[in-house]
Amino acid sequence: MRIDDLSTLLSAIPLPTVMVASSERIVNSNRAAEEVFGAKTLGRHYITVFRQPVMLDAIESVLRGEPARTTRYLGHEGEREIVYSAHVAPISIEGEAGVLISFQDLTAQTEAGQMRRDFVANVSHELRTPLTAVLGFIETLQGPARNDEAARERFLDIMQKEASRMNRLVRDLLSLSRVESEERIRPMEPVALGALVTSSIRLLQSAAERAGVTLDFTRPEPDVELNGDTDQLGQVFTNLIENAIKYGGTGERIEIGLATQDYDRDLRGPAAVVTVRDFGPGIDPVHIPRLTERFYRVDTHRSRDLGGTGLGLAIVKHIINRHRGRLRIESGLADEGGGEEARSGDGHGAGSTFIVKLPLSS
Known part of the structure; x- marks a missing residue:
């Protein structure tokens, strides 16, 4: 030729x-x-x-x-x-x-294969720890602590916590799988955003009181309406507010805001913006790009102690993606020397702000 x-x-x-x-x-x-x-x-x-x-x-x-x-x-x-x-x-x-x-x-296939391997390894690791603890306590209760009532009560309490942790992990895995399967299907159900955020706050009010945290919500009138999935968006706001209580509760106050913008550069159109801001210790900026990765934790030990599965923000990201929105995270560590750039006006920590942007109908 x-x-x-x-x-x-x-x-x-x-x-x-x-x-x-x-x-x-x-x-x-x-x-x-x-x-x-x-x-x-x-x-x-x-x-x-x-x-x-x-x-x-x-x-x-x-x-x-x-x-x-x-x-x-x-x-x-x-x-x-x-x-x-x-x-x-x-x-x-x-x-x-x-x-x-x-x-x-073959890059996409290679990356997908690596993600599957990492996912299986992470799930196995997350389940192995509580399963090992439960099996160890069962063995102890069947042997040396068979007739020790105090030890039995203590071990059963720990076993209940570990079993609850596995249940939360399985629940979040199922939720993540469901969200990922629906990510390309844009939801079209009418949603009243202010009422939805109020519902999430009401659900977490008792947890906030136990943590000594005040939840302040600035809600516009009339309510902001858009097309979305009520249950999934409720999951987003509940997760973000719950995280603020758990990890930023030392600031004693969480500010939740809802506003609209005629034009948002990220969405290239009108947007509803929900912000969740705490006044806790803040997050080192080096962690922020990876916070929405599955099983990524800033403080692994503390997260597990507080009942975290490492999947919450990954679920939030996929839900917001499904709604064609954007998630932004702003944070920094408090300056140990008391510098003004890293401290809030009331003397609490630098805090973290999670910003959810959702498109409004033109």
Whole structure:
């Protein structure tokens, strides 16, 4: 086949594709390949373009007359690593042996596989600890503490807490799975946002009183209405307010606000904005980008003691994504020296602010 004919063929292939002649130089490539390897690859020796040993071995063996081979090639897009499956096949170029190399992007599949492995490992780890504790206490109650009434009551209380922890984990896993399965389906149920936030506050009022926290809600009149899923949005506000009570309750006050904006830059249109602000110790900014990852905790021991599963903010993120909204987190640590930038006006900690932006109908 002539090179001109091969050029026409390559331009019709959507995958990045490169031709190497018997001279071991690149004689053609399509536009998709130029985006990956650059526009100045023609005429260069294939070693100077691909460089990776497994890739070079595959090209060399096919040029020697061996059958087609498939290997792995690692590229980069900025700081992100891209994984390609490279198929190296023999081809005749104007009567001489050559090689046609096509690249299929497997990054999404690779990342999804890694996420599944990480997820299974995390779930196993989260369940192993309470299961080990429960099994240990059962063994003790069946043996040395069989007739020890005080020990039995103490162990049963701990077993109840560990079983409740496993129940919360399973509940949150099911909730996360359900939210992820519905994430592409935009909800269209009319929701009164102020009434929904008020309901979440009422649900958590007793927990706030036990923690010595005052919940202050600034609610506009008339109420803000939008299209959404009432149950899921209620879950978002309940989770954020509950987290503020648990982790920012030392500030003794939580401010909850609801407002509207005629134009929000993040949503590129009118938006409803719900803010949950505490005055606790705050969060080191280094943690903020990862707070919505599954099982990510700033303080693992404290989170587990307070009944956290590490999935709450991941669920919040997916629900907000389903509503085509945005979640922003602003926080910082209190300055030990008492600097004004890190302290609130009343002497409490720097605190954290969680901002939920939801699109309003035009």
